[in-house]
Amino acid sequence: MATTLASPLSNEEILRYSRHLLIPEFGMEGQRKLKAARVLTIGAGGLGSPVGLYLAAAGVGTIGIVDFDVVDFTNLQRQVIHSTADVGRPKLDSARDTLHGINPEVEIIGYETRLTSENALEILRGYDLVVDGTDNFPTRYLVNDACVLSGIPNVYASIFRFEGQASVLALRDGPCYRCWYPEPPPPGLVPSCAEGGVLGVLPGLMGLIQATEAIKLITGIGEPLKNRVLLFDALGMRFRELKLRKNPECPVCGANPTIRELIDYQEFCGIRGEEAPAPAATAGEIEILEIGARALAEELRGAAPPLVLDVREPHEVAIASIPGAVLIPLGELEKRLHELDRAADIVAQCRSGVRSMKAARLLRAAGFTRLRNLKGGILAWSDEVDPAVPKY
Amino acid sequence: MAVKVQIPAPLRPFTGSHSTVEVDGRDVGEVLENLVAAHPQLRPQLFQPDGHIRSFVNVYLNDEDIRYTGRGQTPVQPTDTLTIVPSVAGGSAARCCC
Numbered sequence A: 001m002a003t004t005l006a007s008p009l010s011n012e013e014i015l016r017y018s019r020h021l022l023i024p025e026f027g028m029e030g031q032r033k034l035k036a037a038r039v040l041t042i043g044a045g046g047l048g049s050p051v052g053l054y055l056a057a058a059g060v061g062t063i064g065i066v067d068f069d070v071v072d073f074t075n076l077q078r079q080v081i082h083s084t085a086d087v088g089r090p091k092l093d094s095a096r097d098t099l100h101g102i103n104p105e106v107e108i109i110g111y112e113t114r115l116t117s118e119n120a121l122e123i124l125r126g127y128d129l130v131v132d133g134t135d136n137f138p139t140r141y142l143v144n145d146a147c148v149l150s151g152i153p154n155v156y157a158s159i160f161r162f163e164g165q166a167s168v169l170a171l172r173d174g175p176c177y178r179c180w181y182p183e184p185p186p187p188g189l190v191p192s193c194a195e196g197g198v199l200g201v202l203p204g205l206m207g208l209i210q211a212t213e214a215i216k217l218i219t220g221i222g223e224p225l226k227n228r229v230l231l232f233d234a235l236g237m238r239f240r241e242l243k244l245r246k247n248p249e250c251p252v253c254g255a256n257p258t259i260r261e262l263i264d265y266q267e268f269c270g271i272r273g274e275e276a277p278a279p280a281a282t283a284g285e286i287e288i289l290e291i292g293a294r295a296l297a298e299e300l301r302g303a304a305p306p307l308v309l310d311v312r313e314p315h316e317v318a319i320a321s322i323p324g325a326v327l328i329p330l331g332e333l334e335k336r337l338h339e340l341d342r343a344a345d346i347v348a349q350c351r352s353g354v355r356s357m358k359a360a361r362l363l364r365a366a367g368f369t370r371l372r373n374l375k376g377g378i379l380a381w382s383d384e385v386d387p388a389v390p391k392y
Numbered sequence B: 001m002a003v004k005v006q007i008p009a010p011l012r013p014f015t016g017s018h019s020t021v022e023v024d025g026r027d028v029g030e031v032l033e034n035l036v037a038a039h040p041q042l043r044p045q046l047f048q049p050d051g052h053i054r055s056f057v058n059v060y061l062n063d064e065d066i067r068y069t070g071r072g073q074t075p076v077q078p079t080d081t082l083t084i085v086p087s088v089a090g091g092s093a094a095r096c097c098c
Helices: A011-016 A027-036 A048-058 A091-102 A120-124 A137-150 A201-219 A293-301 A330-339 A354-365 A377-384 B009-015 B028-038 B040-046
Strands: A038-042 A062-066 A107-111 A129-132 A154-160 A163-169 A228-233 A238-243 A289-291 A307-310 A346-349 A371-374 B002-006 B020-024 B057-061 B081-086
Touching (some): A038 A048, A048 A062, A048 A091, A048 A201, A091 A107, A120 A137, A129 A137, A129 A201, A137 A154, A163 A201, A201 A228, A238 B081, A293 A377, A330 A354, A346 A354, A346 A377, A354 A371, A371 A377, B002 B028, B009 B040, B009 B081, B020 B028, B028 B040, B028 B057, B028 B081
Parallel strands (some): A062 A107, A129 A154, A289 A371, A307 A346, A346 A371, B002 B081
Antiparallel strands (some): A154 A163, A163 A228, A228 A238, B002 B020, B057 B081
């Protein structure tokens, strides 16, 4: 950590940071360490927003941000580093403007790229610590391994709906993410679409836990959140702590590591990409036919309209639906097959067409024959048939 | 003898939305077996086909990871809480894949 040759502070800086300087444990020394520190945040999203805002305000001298995304309307509910006027701009530009607005003293280094096995070690080089704000498993394992291989601590957090977890990983004598979770879940085990939701304040809370740990690590005050993981449940408003141990057999940070360089994390996680399309039919399976939104609208106006089977969750149906569609959530389909006529002409439909493809395959396996999938789901319906249907 | 099992949000669809369930058992293995017997859809989420706990699912007895206390053979007391902690991807949860 930045302990030696800490930068001197100007009179303006002394005034700006006076409420830090007045804390005896923090003082001038702590503030100088912050100024000399270099922190890399992976992602300028839900977690990266509060991390960036508060580390900039606190006076961390150099903040690196890795993000290649563009601000969209669905980000604004929690990604408070971006504002409405930023929609459509690269997140890096928006984040840089916001952070400089808060504190022009801070140097912002942007990396407008996806973090990959090819660039990660190069990007991490020279940073004192990494704050992991990623939203997918391949990048999470990549960040972990890159931190371990580079000897850089990883301030980690992760969120799901109302719950969060946080820890400081990859300290020299502490556990890493692989010690805790040796392998990621195979894609598709947990239905992923219905997972998209998160309470907007949750990444705020968890991101500030990360920012707090980052400041503690840099200044050397307090007890880091190491060898333990903090679980937060917003609904119960409860924090819990679980023990986290370094696994002596960990493939990357154990005594005899088998991973000595970065690997192919997409392959490790068994996926082709974060937004993987519906898997192609496997050998012996007949591909399900797809129908476009406009063609479906026409058929629905015709003499023999097909049955539209909406396999989304009820809370999604409450947002928008196609008139006349029958709702059976994908998770309930198997035990509710008796509600459907095996001879009926069925078009399966979901938000964007992935879950409904799974539903159509499930129906085919159960003996249904007249099956099609609505290509692009209700999003395509909104684009091509009825713009009054909101997108989400 | 029943212990409290805490079910994380991602797995609640498989326990009828319950966040805590009471399950009988003398050790962790029995408790988990009884848990998936009562909620069969949980089985593939928690166990590999060979019966081992999946490597992205951590099970804690109180605040200890059962991998370091004797795994399934770890005895349980009625005052204990078993917590299932699966790995969670979300950071910004911006991406909904379907």
